[in-house]
Amino acid sequence: MDNGIQTKLLRHDEEENEGDLKERVWAESKKIWRVALPGVISRVCAFGTIVVTQSFIGHISDMDLAAYALVQTLSVRFVNGILLGMSSATETLCGQAFGAGQHHMMGIYLQRSWIVDFFTLTVLLPIFIFATQLYRLIGEDEGIAVAGGYVSLWFIPFVYNFVFSLTIQMFLQAQLKNMVIAWLSIFQFGIHIPLSWLLVYKLGYGLPGAMIALSTSSWFLVIGEFIYIFGGWCPLSWKGFTVAAFKDLVPVVKLSIASGVMFGAMVQCCASLTCGIHGKCRSCHFCLFHMLEHQCMGVYDNVRVANELGRGNAKATKFSIKVLLGTSIAIGTFFFVLCLIFGKKIAYFFTDDERVADTVEDLSLLLSFSVLLNSIYPVLSGVAVGAGMQGTVAIINLVCYYVIGIPMGALLGYLTDLQVKGIWIGMIGGIITQTLALIYLTWRTDWDDQVKKAGERLNRFYVKSSDESEQLSK
Incomplete structure (x- = not known):
């Protein structure tokens, strides 16, 4: 009888724990989607403008399409990756400041990120100005190199929107206000399509028209973000411009540089592919690869991790990582299956060439596995961003991409008959190695110690708000 009662009590406790676990998972999932869904919408719309522009150019000229794909794959993605990494310092600091209740510091961190990112992009401008020489150096066909240099100059007004759009999104999502970016991004994407049609076909501007439409619609988003922040919708986190933004820039730059290296683009191994069918196939795959990559939840988990570390809650941090x-x-897994089923049909969004579509279909299996892997390592990288461990992950990325992934891809791509497949297999090998290393890093991390480090970091950068200064003077 006693054994029966004990068994029932144990079963009752297990059911209660199971129910409690379900509630906790559901509550955490709602928090995740509150941050992630607007972010997913904005990232897809932002990259959608690039994809739409590529589609318009693809129906103008094969040479222009190959040049656009080259610039987008090599130069723009590289610069975007560096700036995204540099901006992730803002993500770490704003997320932890919000969790700690230091709301006024978020505006200062945002302004510091603008200074650092603007200077960084200006230093990187020769990549666009001397693009023709760069493409010749890496072995591109002369026609593609010249066309790529021309297209590259049109990208300069566009890439400067990254300085503000990336950092403002991180600033707003850290305080759970990024729904406004989703609506602005939908508006941006909505006007981009008719604007591209007007400039390319109706007015007959061709390639320049497509690039003007891309830059114009992208800056509409930035202007909308400025209106939202400066218009008083962030009263606690934006106190106006301040000279405090120029203080303590050195430690911020150090964290930003580590972040920039962490997000270094591995697409450089594809730079020496020639034009033609392989170039077009590369374009189709990388556009979709990039778009699906940013739909992964891992891009936004740093907000949850940073918020909980700022609050000093190590237990909630670990639970959030598991749910994320x-x-x-x-x-x-969903997109893995989707890519397997609709592999060939994807190509027709970018080209009418049947040969290109066949090649895309041939590479769809590798694309599918890439998408699947991209559902794991961005989460783990986001954990590092939220905790401020960019330096460690930067080393992991350098080794996995430049010591393992790129050499393996070069060997398989150029010393065997695999060509594009070989390069892609090498990239996947680097991602697998990176994923395993990040899993080990996350498993071995002492999150109680990370809480202490987050507190020390916030105290080091802390600047008294005007309200606090007034109270002290009284």
Whole structure:
């Protein structure tokens, strides 16, 4: 009888724990989607403008399409990756400041990120100005190199929007206000399509018209973000411009540089592909690869991790990581199946060439596995961003991409008959190695110690608000 009662009590406790776990998972999932869904919408719309522009150019000229694909794949993605990494310092600091209740510091961190990112992009401008010489150096066909240099100059007004759009999104999502970016991004994407049609076909501006439409619609988003922040919708986190933004820039730059290296683009290994069918196929795959990559939940988990570390809650941080990883893997599996089923049809969004479509279909299996892997390592990278461990992950990325992935891809791509497949297999090998290393890093991390480090970091950068200064003077 006693054994029976004990068994029932144990079963009752297990059911209660199971129910409690379900409630906790559901509550955490709602928090995740509150941050992630607007971010997913904005990232897809932002990259959608690039994809739409590529589609318009693809129906103008094969040479222009190959040049656009080269610039977008090599130069723009490289610069975007560096700026995204540099901006992730803002993500770490704003997320932890919000969790700690230091709201006024978020506006200062945002302004510091503008200074650092603007200077960084200006230093990187020779990549666009001397693009023709760069493409010749890496072995591109002369026609593609010249056309790429011309297209590259048109990208300069566009890439400067990254300085503000990336950092403002991180600033707003850290305080759970990024829904406004989703609506602005939808508006941006909505006007981009008719604007491209007007300039390319109706007015007959061709390639320049497509590039003007891309820059114009992208800056509409930035202007909308400025109106939202400066117009008083962020009263606690934006106190106006301040000279405090120029203080303590050195440690911020150090964290930003580590972040920039962490997000270094591995697409450089594809730079020496020639034009023609392989160039077009590369374009189709990388556009979709990039778009699906940013739909992964891992891009936004740094907000949850940073918020909880700022609050000093190590237990909630660990639980959030588990839920985020499970959710992201589920999304990745969905898109994995989607890419397998609709492999060939994807190509017709970018070209009418049947040969290109056949080649895309041939590479769809590799694309699918890339998407699946992208549902894991961005989560783990986001954990590092939220915790401020960019330096460690930067080393992991350098080794995995430049010591393992790129050499392996070069060997398989150029010393065998695999060509594009070989390069892609090498990239996947680097991602697998990176994923395993990040899993080990996350598993070995002492999150109680990370809470202490987050507190020390916030105290080091802290600047008294005007309200606090007035109270002290009284």
